[in-house]
Amino acid sequence: MTKLLVDNKEIEIEPGTVLLEACLRNHIYIPNLCYLPGMPHPDASCRLCFVEIDGKVVPSCTVKVNGPMRVKTDTPAVRKLQQSALRLLLSVHEVDCANCPANKQCALQEIARFLRVGLKPKGLDRLLKEPSIVSDHPFIDFYPNRCVLCGRCVRLCRTKEGRPQMNFSARGFNTVISFYGANRESMPTCEECRSCLKACPVGALVLREPARE
């Protein structure tokens, strides 16, 4: 076991553990969206899980604990970046919680509360994508303006048996999740798995209402 000091709290963890994981397990919350336990390489794409180590601000999902270290999760530099990243995510988010199935279980709401950022951040224009619903999959709807592009769904899908059913498509700001080529034949595989639906931290992947079938 390795000891480390996080915000003056001493914790003990197995060497090799991801720092973010170590903190979360010890009830020290660090905002995060893209982290998936057990993956060989961190995605490090959401840019929320910053901590400060020796004066340097780094994403805690990219750090492995291999010896004693001092970590701060609550410095002004850390909070400024986290709030900025969250504001950016919210600026492309269709904030309509009342009509979203993820309401009250949504990671964005939780992080916004934690970082004290309003859901409708000031100063940045809201940029939304068209169309706002994509129904390419036989029974899953995708909401681009809810998606935070954490990539959890895509990465989990790849760990499952058989051909992956989804991926990112387009680039830059226009990046979306796409069920390219998913069709009726994918049904049995997806029906059984549904990992992406469970993995989505927001309400971007939704089981289609029977009415829309």
Next chain:
Amino acid sequence: MSQTTPRISFNAIREQAEKRRKELDETGLPKVHIGMATCGIAAGALETKTAFEQALADQNIAARIHAVGCLGHCYAEPLVLVENPGWPPIFYYGVTPGNAGMIVRAFLRDGDPLLETLLGATEPNDLIPQVKDFPRFAFEKKVITQKSGFIDPEDVYDYIDHGGYETLSACLEKSPGDILQEVVHSGLRGRGGAGFPTGTKWRLAREAEIEHKVVICNADEGDPGAYMDRTILESNPHQVIEGMVLCAYAVGASKGIIYVRAEYPLAVRVITKALQQAEGLGLIGKNILGTDFSFDLSLFQGSGAFVCGEETAMIQSIEGYRGVAQHRPPYPVEKGLYGWPTVINNVKTFASIAPILERGAEWYRSMGTDKSPGTAVFSVVGNVVHPGLVEIPMGVDLRTLILEICGGIPNKKAFKAVQIGGPSGGCLPERFLDTPIDFDSLTEAGAMMGSGGIVVMDEDTCMVEVARYFLDFTQKESCGKCTFCRVGTKHLLGILERITKGEGRETDLKTLQELSQDIKLGSLCGLGKTAPNPVITSLRYFREEYEAHIKEKRCPAKMCRSLTAFYIDLDKCARGCDACVGSCPVEAIFTTKDRKKAVDQILCVKCGECMVACPVEYSAVKKISPAQLAPIIPRPEKKEDKKAE
């Protein structure tokens, strides 16, 4: 056991090359060397070559036409070097097909070198000025591009005859450790942007105890306006290949890839041919020059994403995944392509290797500065008299590069700013002209060495518009993976667009500033980390321009269309003249009561054609910002009636 050594194997090849040249020399024929890299071809070198062939046939003159690469004098293309026995070799610039015929008739047939159309001679003589006395030639120090423009890139023997692959054959007789040591010693820093010490990178690869190792040449070159790497590959691919083989030998790699964007068709063709020829001579592939060292080198065509120049994205792309950057560490040199230790270096880095190993680390260190030894290749474009590719020792200052080597700013305009390092770099104002060009000084000034793209801007350039232009590029090229770059650059662009349209808000500068800092600190890869640099530097050095746009709706450089207007100064307009009328694409120019001209501000699309059309002696068309300052002149009612008649 045969007694062959790499040198003996190579000597046979070199003799072949020498024999071919001697045979040509003995013919005593004139030689016409034509620059046929993309810059030459764009200026019409193919037509010029055909014209030479035609004229030689017409005049019944035997001569050898030699297609060579780029000498760097892109402003002078098509550039032709004529070697006429009895004369010093002479450069002719801007050789049109017509000029080609003239050179053949006057010079090759009648012995008149056409003094008024030549650029200069390459050897001392009494008649013709020597190019080495021109500032461009005098300041330049060619190491990477030394053979460019003198050899035929599609003929490996031409390279060998100019000393090529000699270093490789000599080095294969030394130990890999010695080679590595020399490169470490030279202090060479990567020319792809970050300036990481090449020797250190190679040593890490060498120390990795993994059987398979890979060497990749990064020729993705995606910065807008930059064309150093393309030109080098088009002009002298073998020098890059030789550097890669030497690297592979030093680090113990068995596989190599040259990653070129498919949008460089000529480079792709030239490299493909070079690889075939090198393989044919046993300079790459199995048992190089008879040794038991093998290095399989191939070409990979990328589909032209800027981010694929970033090393981790490049590896993803070669492996067949989306070209998306990955968190480092592990660095490619620890765990790269397919998990193997991978050395990735820029084209210019590899092209520096053979000269370093040929002439030694000490020689290399004698050029440039202490911390940035050697030379740097820049493509200088924008408002300069002599744009093109320039190779100079590190440490030369910007003033010398821009005002002397590249001939200064054309049209008597004033210098305003220089943008170095492409979309990742920054804009520096005049007071930085004395900054020496090296990795550390430029970074300190807020710009970046980058890969070598330099854009010079004159007083008519709006710095907000320049920042907008670069952000438009980076925003489109973002891979979309991480939050700051994907969403942040989009907002930066949106705000800049607003400001250039005159819709800027008081709070915008603060937002730009803070968001830029956050994107720089928070992004995952170098693209996002450097994307805000054009905004940060222009805000720092040209803040008053931003403020003029926002507060006064005024573009000081009168570049932003929404904030400028064209009008006709009635005192200057010549009665009865209508030079401007036909130039306007939207018929916005009308005749006033006293038979002068005026611009209908509502119809005007601000193309500026009328300003060009107005005769210089009147210069009556004026550009003004803010747009409301343009006098509104009512259209006479009568005109409509007349038309109706």
